[in-house]
Structures are given as structure tokens and as C-alpha cells.
Amino acid sequence: MSAAQLPDQVDAVVVGAGLAGLAAARAVHTAGRSVLVLEAGDGVGGRLRTDVVDGFTLDRGFQVLLTAYPEVKAQLDLDALDFRRFDPGALVWTGRRLYTMADPRRRPSLMVASGVAPVGAMLDKVRLAGLVHRLRKKDPADLLRAPDRTTIQSLRDIGFTTRMIDRFFRPLLGGIQLDEGLTGSARMSDVVLHCLAVGDAGVPAKGMQAIPEQLAARLPDRAVRLGHEVVSVGQGEVRLAGGRVVRADAVVVATEGPVASRLLADETGHTAVADPGSRPVAAVWFAAPAPPVHHKLIILDGAHSGPALNVAVMSSVAPEYAPDGQTLVVAACPGVAPADDEGRAVLAAEVRAQLTRWWGRGVADWRVLRVDAIHHGQPEHRPPFDPKRRVALGDGMFVCGDHRDTPSIQGALFSGRRCGNAVVESLAG
Numbered sequence: 001m002s003a004a005q006l007p008d009q010v011d012a013v014v015v016g017a018g019l020a021g022l023a024a025a026r027a028v029h030t031a032g033r034s035v036l037v038l039e040a041g042d043g044v045g046g047r048l049r050t051d052v053v054d055g056f057t058l059d060r061g062f063q064v065l066l067t068a069y070p071e072v073k074a075q076l077d078l079d080a081l082d083f084r085r086f087d088p089g090a091l092v093w094t095g096r097r098l099y100t101m102a103d104p105r106r107r108p109s110l111m112v113a114s115g116v117a118p119v120g121a122m123l124d125k126v127r128l129a130g131l132v133h134r135l136r137k138k139d140p141a142d143l144l145r146a147p148d149r150t151t152i153q154s155l156r157d158i159g160f161t162t163r164m165i166d167r168f169f170r171p172l173l174g175g176i177q178l179d180e181g182l183t184g185s186a187r188m189s190d191v192v193l194h195c196l197a198v199g200d201a202g203v204p205a206k207g208m209q210a211i212p213e214q215l216a217a218r219l220p221d222r223a224v225r226l227g228h229e230v231v232s233v234g235q236g237e238v239r240l241a242g243g244r245v246v247r248a249d250a251v252v253v254a255t256e257g258p259v260a261s262r263l264l265a266d267e268t269g270h271t272a273v274a275d276p277g278s279r280p281v282a283a284v285w286f287a288a289p290a291p292p293v294h295h296k297l298i299i300l301d302g303a304h305s306g307p308a309l310n311v312a313v314m315s316s317v318a319p320e321y322a323p324d325g326q327t328l329v330v331a332a333c334p335g336v337a338p339a340d341d342e343g344r345a346v347l348a349a350e351v352r353a354q355l356t357r358w359w360g361r362g363v364a365d366w367r368v369l370r371v372d373a374i375h376h377g378q379p380e381h382r383p384p385f386d387p388k389r390r391v392a393l394g395d396g397m398f399v400c401g402d403h404r405d406t407p408s409i410q411g412a413l414f415s416g417r418r419c420g421n422a423v424v425e426s427l428a429g
């Protein structure tokens, strides 16, 4: 699509076709207003992209959708996504072998196995059951309003032992929130634990990019234009690389937080949106001849035996992710994002050595399909964490993205919808 075919003027222009931008565009379109989404990349989805490599479905980085996110109900059709679910619970590597940890309410048959797993003391398991019971009954919005502190402080205050924190919470929450140090917001961790307790984690059969594609399909043809990088934004207009200008009554910046901060800075460097900071993450994808375990459980490294904090046999959860008779394993490594091929090869070798300690020499035969290194995996979320930052900046300027709400799929979708509604209100006024 050439820039010449872009409209000159629309009601709202959205910069970025990630979940937030698409959700904002949908709210504007639903209200009967014209909207144009300009995306620098070659597909929709932003941080939710998927590629097919040698017949394997590889998301860009390992991630999952939690079905209990409130915006799933509000904005997505899970059935149409052919959603494939992990089993609730986890396998935990303790340095000797893998042990099962499961919520006894959801997997009563695993109650004894979970109770005796040397992942924490018996009192830890009792405290975990109490925490899950308490969080299950809460509304996520209330959890986000509770007094905040770091996750590690919160877990210590509850009385969990260091062993329980290191073997269970650090790989579980650290993996989901890209926060191995557990220095992020306890409010956020409580929301994640709530969602894990009441819903499922999983992926669409065709990969995570199916989620933004579902949102984009609800917009008019040609509302989303790919390969159009916006280089500056101002009141009533955006300028593209190449100099083309599109005018709009409302301008929505729906890029990653650090890019939004730059785009929304004035000539003195003052910006309407502070750079939220970045949590990096890498993922190593392996093709294996057979599954190393026969479970649909996430696997947590509770022994810190290498760079991978979470491992998943994706083809056991979503058979569509691998060609028939083959196995796809992903190892997620929060906190690192090697900048070059050499760094990626070193990381893959370290992960292979780690998994060889778990599963033996057969891992030597696994083929590395790809190493993803993502510098801006999620924005920072240190306490006290403000989950509902302003999206209307004045003068027809708006901003949305996971840096305005929680650093998650939920946060991106919610901020986009909230921003789109604010745009509609301002256009009506």
C-alpha cells in the first residue's frame, strides 16, 4: 500500500496496531467515526506476533492468554480462536527431579502429590491454599486498589519461606511478569494469581497473533495500514517517514511506552508520557523428536539451574504448533535479550545445558528453531503501581498501551478500549 493512497483526513488516527491500538480503533469505529491505524511493522499485533518456521508455530517470545482477564470476555471470542489450554498447576524442577504442584480444588487427584512435593514446607502449602482461596473471591479491580509493595515483600509478609518463594513464586510470577527479582507490584501479582486460580492459561491454535487478527478483522477494510512508520505527532496531525501528513481530529499514540514517550516529547525534550522503562525477555524454541514430559503443565525452574525460568512443551498443549509426530519446546528467559547472533547462540547453548541436566543427553539432539530476544518485553511496574494512567492528554491527543494500565494483554486491551471511548467522547463534544 503506498502512502499516496492514505486518506488525508479522518476522525481519529491511531499510531500502532498492537492490541491497544486495535482496541482503541474498534471503539472509535463502533461509534460510527472514521479511523485509520498506521503500523510501522509488516503485520498487526505488536508484541503478539507469530511466525511459521519449518512447519512449527513460533510466537515472538513465549506468552499465554489468561482466560480470566476481564477484557477477554469484553473483546475476544475464545471459541473462534480455537483456544488450547494448559492444565492448571505446574511442574517444578527442584534440582533433582520434577514435582507436581496443583490447586487441590481444581485437581483433587494431585492433592497428595502437591502436598508432599519438596517445593516448600507443609505450612507453605497451607498458606498457598489460603492465599488462593482469598484471591479467588476478589475482583481484579479491587486487588489493583489495595495497598501496594513489592511482590517479594508481600510474600514474605504472608509468611512464605525462602524455599517456597524461590522454588515456586519466583519462576511462576517472575516468568509471567518478566520479574525474576519479584521487585514489581504485589497488586499486579495478586491479579495474576487470581486469574490463574479462576481461569486457564493458553494459546490460540494458530498462535498468539490470532488475537490481534481477530480484533483487526472487525475493522473496515483498509482501516489498518502496515509498513507506515509515524515519525512525529502533533495536534491534529501525524507525519509519516517520507513526509506524508495525515490530519485527524483525534491523534492516538498506541506504541510501546518508550516510543510513546519520544513521540510525545516537545522540542525541549519535555514529554507528556514518561518512559516506563523496559523489562527484557528471550525465548529459545526447540524442535524435539519426542516430548520430554507427558503433561500439559507449565514447567518452572525452582532451582535456578540456568537462564530459563519457564519451559513449556507447546505441542502437548496445542498440537497445531508442531508438524505431526514432532515436538515443540520453548524455554523462556526473563531478564535477558541478547543483542546479536553470538549472544543468542550462547543463550541457546546455556539453555540446552540446563535442560540436559533435567532430561538427559537426548536434549543434545534437539534442534534450535529460533532464539527471540525482546528488549521491551513489558514496561516496569514497580510499587506503588498506578494501574489506570490518563489516556486523554488534551488538545485532541491521546495515548494508550500496556504502559497506561497493567503490563499485560489485559492492560493493553483495557487501555485501548478506555482510550477509544475517550476519543469518541471528545469527538462528540
Ligand SMILES: Cc1cc2nc3c(=O)[nH]c(=O)nc-3n(C[C@H](O)[C@H](O)[C@H](O)COP(=O)(O)OP(=O)(O)OC[C@H]3O[C@@H](n4cnc5c(N)ncnc54)[C@H](O)[C@@H]3O)c2cc1C
Pocket: 015, 016, 017, 018, 019, 020, 021, 038, 039, 040, 041, 044, 045, 046, 047, 048, 060, 061, 062, 063, 064, 065, 066, 176, 228, 229, 230, 231, 254, 255, 256, 259, 281, 374, 376, 377, 378, 400, 401, 402, 403, 407, 408, 409, 410, 411, 412
Ligand atoms: C515475550 C513476551 C511475553 C509476554 N508474556 C505475556 C503473558 O504471558 N501474558 C500477558 O498478558 N502479557 C504478556 N506480555 C505482554 C503483552 O504482550 C503486552 O503487554 C501487549 O501485547 C502490549 O500491547 P500494546 O498494544 O500495548 O503494545 P505493542 O504490542 O507493543 O504495540 C505497539 C505497536 O506500535 C507499533 N509502532 C511503534 N512505533 C511506531 C511508529 N513510530 N509508527 C507506527 N507504528 C509504530 C509497533 O510496531 C507495535 O505494533 C508479554 C510480552 C512479551 C514480549
